[in-house]
Amino acid sequence: MALFLCDACAHSQAVDDKHIGKKATCPKCKRTGLVAASIAVENNPGGSSIIQQRTAVMHIRKQSGGRVGLVGMSGRTDQAAKNSDHVEPPQLDREWIVIDDPAMPVRFQSPTGIWIGASKDYVCSKFDLLIEGSDLAAIEVRFVLFDIWWEFVTTLAADTIQDIKADSVCTIDKMLNWHCVSQAVAKTHYASVGYVSRVRLADGTLIKADCAAIVGEIRQLAGAFAAEQLGSIAALK
Numbered sequence: 001m002a003l004f005l006c007d008a009c010a011h012s013q014a015v016d017d018k019h020i021g022k023k024a025t026c027p028k029c030k031r032t033g034l035v036a037a038s039i040a041v042e043n044n045p046g047g048s049s050i051i052q053q054r055t056a057v058m059h060i061r062k063q064s065g066g067r068v069g070l071v072g073m074s075g076r077t078d079q080a081a082k083n084s085d086h087v088e089p090p091q092l093d094r095e096w097i098v099i100d101d102p103a104m105p106v107r108f109q110s111p112t113g114i115w116i117g118a119s120k121d122y123v124c125s126k127f128d129l130l131i132e133g134s135d136l137a138a139i140e141v142r143f144v145l146f147d148i149w150w151e152f153v154t155t156l157a158a159d160t161i162q163d164i165k166a167d168s169v170c171t172i173d174k175m176l177n178w179h180c181v182s183q184a185v186a187k188t189h190y191a192s193v194g195y196v197s198r199v200r201l202a203d204g205t206l207i208k209a210d211c212a213a214i215v216g217e218i219r220q221l222a223g224a225f226a227a228e229q230l231g232s233i234a235a236l237k
Helices: 211-222 227-231
Strands: 002-005 012-015 023-025 032-038 040-043 049-052 059-067 093-100 106-108 122-131 136-147 152-164 168-177 189-201 206-208
Touching (some): 093 106, 122 152, 122 189, 152 168, 152 227
Parallel strands (some): 049 206
Antiparallel strands (some): 002 012, 023 032, 059 093, 122 168, 136 189
């Protein structure tokens, strides 16, 4: 099975292998794209298909996630910190980075990440996902967290299980457990790298992201990074 990938709008859809290497018109934006990526389909014991994506090029987007050392979505220090021996945080912004796999039927509407709540035990994230080409039953997104030294901290997961129509926007609003040792350590959070890790289509087909390509992109940012660290999923609250 082959996959049509539109570089203009990131639309993707499965096509016959005979079209690999050929140009085609995107049914969504009418721009020309290339049928270049192949995907492998396996059958699992439950009878549904499992598709492991093999993608040529990942798309990286970034934006500021607020100043390092600040807590809360407002980007301000908490009252307790103001009333104690408070040290003003540096003029350094956190990095919210998302990796879009063009072979997945879901992508982030805009770069997003996590912000630190008033407690050291949780972080929060609210973001919109664009659903393209297929009706879905479930989506899982992962955020890989790094400290100020670009050293790996943990991986968090957020998911939603619901009927989601193609060509729509799905909002995920989750509070995730981190269990950090202290608020001081939580404030050293610097970067989060988000990606859509897997989706379940309405027909039962499971599509998984290209983990090797995701790891490769993270290594460009952080240097040493093990594939196993993508699977270190913290529990949802």
